Amino acid sequence: MDQITLETRKVSIEFPGVKALSDVDFQVSTGEIRALVGANGAGKSTLMKVLAGANPSYQGEVLLNGEVVELRDPSAAKKLGIQIVYQEVDTALIPTLSVAENVMLNDTVMNTRGRPVINWSKMRQEAREVLGRLNIKNINARTLVQDLSLAQKQMVLIARAIQSQCSFLILDEPTAPLSDTETVELFRIVRHLRDTENIGVIFISHRIHEIIQICHQYTVMRNGEIVGTRDVTAETTSKEIVEMMLGRTFEENFPKEQVKLGEEFFEVKDLAGGDGKVNGVSIHMKRGEIIGIAGLVGAGKSEFCKTLFGGYKQTGGEIILNGKRLKIKTPSDAVRERIALVPEERRKEGVLVNEDVSFNLSAASLGKFCVASFVNKAKTDANARKYVEQLGIKTPSIRQWVRNLSGGNQQKVAVGKWLAADCDVYIFDEPTKGVDVGAKQDIFRLIYDIAKAGNGVIYASCENSELLSITDRVYVMYDGRIMAELVTADTSEDEIMHYSVGGTTAYVKA
Numbered sequence: 001m002d003q004i005t006l007e008t009r010k011v012s013i014e015f016p017g018v019k020a021l022s023d024v025d026f027q028v029s030t031g032e033i034r035a036l037v038g039a040n041g042a043g044k045s046t047l048m049k050v051l052a053g054a055n056p057s058y059q060g061e062v063l064l065n066g067e068v069v070e071l072r073d074p075s076a077a078k079k080l081g082i083q084i085v086y087q088e089v090d091t092a093l094i095p096t097l098s099v100a101e102n103v104m105l106n107d108t109v110m111n112t113r114g115r116p117v118i119n120w121s122k123m124r125q126e127a128r129e130v131l132g133r134l135n136i137k138n139i140n141a142r143t144l145v146q147d148l149s150l151a152q153k154q155m156v157l158i159a160r161a162i163q164s165q166c167s168f169l170i171l172d173e174p175t176a177p178l179s180d181t182e183t184v185e186l187f188r189i190v191r192h193l194r195d196t197e198n199i200g201v202i203f204i205s206h207r208i209h210e211i212i213q214i215c216h217q218y219t220v221m222r223n224g225e226i227v228g229t230r231d232v233t234a235e236t237t238s239k240e241i242v243e244m245m246l247g248r249t250f251e252e253n254f255p256k257e258q259v260k261l262g263e264e265f266f267e268v269k270d271l272a273g274g275d276g277k278v279n280g281v282s283i284h285m286k287r288g289e290i291i292g293i294a295g296l297v298g299a300g301k302s303e304f305c306k307t308l309f310g311g312y313k314q315t316g317g318e319i320i321l322n323g324k325r326l327k328i329k330t331p332s333d334a335v336r337e338r339i340a341l342v343p344e345e346r347r348k349e350g351v352l353v354n355e356d357v358s359f360n361l362s363a364a365s366l367g368k369f370c371v372a373s374f375v376n377k378a379k380t381d382a383n384a385r386k387y388v389e390q391l392g393i394k395t396p397s398i399r400q401w402v403r404n405l406s407g408g409n410q411q412k413v414a415v416g417k418w419l420a421a422d423c424d425v426y427i428f429d430e431p432t433k434g435v436d437v438g439a440k441q442d443i444f445r446l447i448y449d450i451a452k453a454g455n456g457v458i459y460a461s462c463e464n465s466e467l468l469s470i471t472d473r474v475y476v477m478y479d480g481r482i483m484a485e486l487v488t489a490d491t492s493e494d495e496i497m498h499y500s501v502g503g504t505t506a507y508v509k510a
């Protein structure tokens with residue numbers, strides 16, 4: 001099969017106050033799976049947007065098979081066979097249309113007079129063919145996209161990309177919202193694209209083990225520059241990739257800190273809610289304790305967190321804080337009772353993207369910064385500077401709009417916002433999604449600080465290794481219920497997994 005190469009030469013991009021890319025030379029060919037790695041804000045998405053025609057102001061050159069091409073709008077890139085699936089898959093789909101219509105969206109058929117004609121049966125047939133080519137069996141072409149899971153929506157976008165002319169497919173953090181089984185299915189498709197369709201896939205992920213698993217080569221970016229490209233071999237370790245990314249030595253095992261536990265102060269009894277997805281959950285917590293909520297995607301963890309926070313209607317059970325039974329109907333009730341939530345879907349719920357960094361970092365605790373109902377700007381700015389520093393938020397200034405920050409840095413703002421608030425119970429729902437491995441440790445450190453100050457932390461995550469490194473106890477959820485309560489020091493990823501898939505028998509250590 002013919003090889004096509006795609007290459008950037010001295011590509012640079014400057015945003016106000018930020019040199020996002022400096023003289024980037026990057027090269028990729030069809031028929032390979034290439035990883036692009038780098039810390040939050042390194043420039044990965046910016047570079048990929050150049051290739052996708054979504055950053056028209058780039059300087060330098062892009063070459064396809066040695067010839068300069070102009071990628072000044074997305075349709076130019078598509079015509080040349082460069083397709084991208086952004087992380088926020090929802091924005092690229094039309095929820096009220098069917099799978100077939102979404103797959104064929106790029107390719108509305110025109111009649112001889114240049115008017116669009118829609119041949120429904122042909123459209124469905126072609127959409128089915130593309131899904132079939134990818135061996136995707138669990139998606140019906142007639143289903144409305146709004147009824148699909150996130151993973152399925154991603155498959156629809158991939159199908160759409162390869163239905164059109166496609167030599168290169170860019171996947172920007174596709175696995176961040178996926179469960180392990182969904183990731184396995186995605187990797188099957190990615191391998192198929194390489195082997196059968198001779199497509200060059202560029203794959204971005206902060207999960208380094210995935211890169212070792214699926215890529216031939218990885219390219220590392222740091223501060224808008226390419227650090228280098230290396231082969232993935234049997235000897236490649238995640239430690240060496242991370243150290244190349246961060247430009248410093250890195251200890252993967254996060255040291256667990258012992259926090260002295262105080263009295264029992266928070267209890268949830270038989271909680272029901274979460275739109276039917278939480279069915280009788282009971283937990284208890286001591287001051288200074290970090291408890292984990294484990295479970296697969298869809299187990300009800302987020303619904304549980306949001307029900308505690310008043311984001312879903314509580315239909316049964318009790319929430320007791322400091323001996324008082326709480327009535328939480330809305331998030332503001334929760335905040336008044338000193339309960340904080342860092343939600344999973346940061347762009348929708350966690351940050352105000354059209355406000356600046358400083359405002360966002362104070363938004364949850366404005367009361368603290370007010371003098372006679374005026375917000376004291378000096379105080380909010382000092383608070384913002386503190387968390388920008390502690391979380392390593394990469395931004396040219398605290399006045400930057402949050403929507404201009406990289407994905408991972410937006411997530412850090414969503415976390416930092418609540419760190420400033422004076423609460424008793426802090427709920428974190430997948431706080432490290434899309435956050436680089438270095439920044440993850442900064443977040444862990446701040447969570448320890450919260451616990452050390454005598455508060456309680458609820459930490460929901462599908463990453464069992466994270467739960468094992470920072471919690472004291474773990475509750476495992478399955479189908480809206482708690483299957484097991486485990487002491488972190490005495491458990492293992494295997495045991496958590498056993499209960500996560502609904503195991504009702506006692507776990508037997510291998």
Ligand SMILES: Nc1ncnc2c1ncn2[C@@H]1O[C@H](COP(=O)(O)OP(=O)(O)OP(=O)(O)O)[C@@H](O)[C@H]1O
Nearest residue numbers: 015020040041042043044045046404405406407408
């Ligand atoms: N539209 C924009 N306006 C201003 N600055 C921007 C804009 N887009 C990106 N940046 C800045 O460019 C830099 C690179 O961002 P980019 O999104 O490429 O990072 P990334 O490597 O994809 O990070 P992440 O892993 O967090 O997604 C960041 O400092 C970001 O704040």
Ligand SMILES: [Mg+2]
Nearest residue numbers: 044045406407
């Ligand atoms: Mg990015």
